[in-house]
Amino acid sequence: MTRDLEEAMAGSRRSLARTLTAIENRSITIQQALSVLGPVPQSQADTWQTLALTGAPGVGKSCLLDGLLTEWASQGLRIAVLAVDPSSPRTGGALLGDRVRMTVVDDEKLKQQIYLRSVATRKASGSVPVIVEDMTKILLSLGWERVVIETVGAGQSEVRCAALADRIVVVEGPARGDGIQAEKAGLLELADAVLVNKSDLPGAELHSDEIRESFELGIGTSPPVMLTSALHGDGIQEAANVLLNLSSSGRSTRARWRERLLAHHERKILESPKLDDLLLDLAKGSIHLDEALHLIGVLKDE
Ligand SMILES: Nc1nc2c(ncn2[C@@H]2O[C@H](COP(=O)(O)OP(=O)(O)OP(=O)(O)O)[C@@H](O)[C@H]2O)c(=O)[nH]1
Numbered sequence: 157m158t159r160d161l162e163e164a165m166a167g168s169r170r171s172l173a174r175t176l177t178a179i180e181n182r183s184i185t186i187q188q189a190l191s192v193l194g195p196v197p198q199s200q201a202d203t204w205q206t207l208a209l210t211g212a213p214g215v216g217k218s219c220l221l222d223g224l225l226t227e228w229a230s231q232g233l234r235i236a237v238l239a240v241d242p243s244s245p246r247t248g249g250a251l252l253g254d255r256v257r258m259t260v261v262d263d264e265k266l267k268q269q270i271y272l273r274s275v276a277t278r279k280a281s282g283s284v285p286v287i288v289e290d291m292t293k294i295l296l297s298l299g300w301e302r303v304v305i306e307t308v309g310a311g312q313s314e315v316r317c318a319a320l321a322d323r324i325v326v327v328e329g330p331a332r333g334d335g336i337q338a339e340k341a342g343l344l345e346l347a348d349a350v351l352v353n354k355s356d357l358p359g360a361e362l363h364s365d366e367i368r369e370s371f372e373l374g375i376g377t378s379p380p381v382m383l384t385s386a387l388h389g390d391g392i393q394e395a396a397n398v399l400l401n402l403s404s405s406g407r408s409t410r411a412r413w414r415e416r417l418l419a420h421h422e423r424k425i426l427e428s429p430k431l432d433d434l435l436l437d438l439a440k441g442s443i444h445l446d447e448a449l450h451l452i453g454v455l456k457d458e
């Protein structure tokens with residue numbers, strides 16, 4: 157494994173892929189990897205290192221990303237993408253590259269600036285947010301300047317993957333006539349920006365008004381809400397500029413830390429070597445929940 161890590165440091169993409177797979181399978185720990193790769197660089201003042209692009213299946217996240225990556229890579233940035241849950245029922249689990257053609261990699265020059273990777277959530281052993289967090293650390297410590305996480309914005313695990321990122325961009329489609337329901341409001345609470353994609357279809361403008369309104373009426377200060385058409389390339393350049401320099405609002409920061417706190421707690425429990433034994437004891441009724449949490453070290457004596 158050390159050889160793969162060293163070759164990845166020397167720029168081998170195959171070794172990088174193998175390293176990420178080892179992280180995915182939990183056959184190496186992040187501590188072991190970083191002991192060879194060196195520490196994860198800290199982010200500069202107000203610039204983000206990680207950005208999540210999240211939203212319902214099929215809203216156009218991958219198509220948008222293709223456009224955004226083209227803009228960012230043209231500016232010389234080195235960007236890695238982790239696409240989480242490519243096993244959505246809609247697409248039957250094809251890999252990132254097969255689902256939507258990422259045209260950015262057709263350009264010989266831009267291709268060098270981009271690294272694309274799917275996270276196979278079905279095969280993943282352990283908590284997906286933990287795996288995504290560790291993979292992100294590997295990429296950053298190998299000198300990828302920005303990591304974009306594409307994840308469906310439904311379900312706790314996906315939302316927690318998004319919450320790992322320094323910034324969250326929620327992607328929406330045109331209005332479907334059902335307004336903003338509770339689940340959507342929960343996701344919007346995490347948003348540092350909203351892209352209403354498919355602006356070439358009717359209802360996109362209406363939906364961006366609905367979103368701004370729902371922020372004003374309850375969620376808090378509205379972040380930038382922008383219209384895009386990934387299909388026609390409308391609004392992509394503007395969105396790329398705004399997103400690259402996006403700052404985080406107090407509202408989204410708090411919401412994100414809440415998710416991270418919960419994810420961290422879960423990580424401690426899932427990674428405890430005592431977990432299997434404790435589950436048996438809990439099932440037998442020989443210990444209580446509080447005792448189990450004590451033994452894992454999540455609960456401390458007051
Ligand atoms: N009309 C229109 N269609 C679009 C636009 N952007 C994407 N699409 C189409 O929407 C479909 C889904 O696009 P994807 O980029 O795969 O969507 P996604 O959000 O990544 O989907 P999942 O990864 O499965 O969650 C594709 O058929 C795209 O061609 C757009 O701006 N306008």
Ligand SMILES: [Mg+2]
Pocket residue numbers: 217218219306
């Ligand atoms: Mg996609």
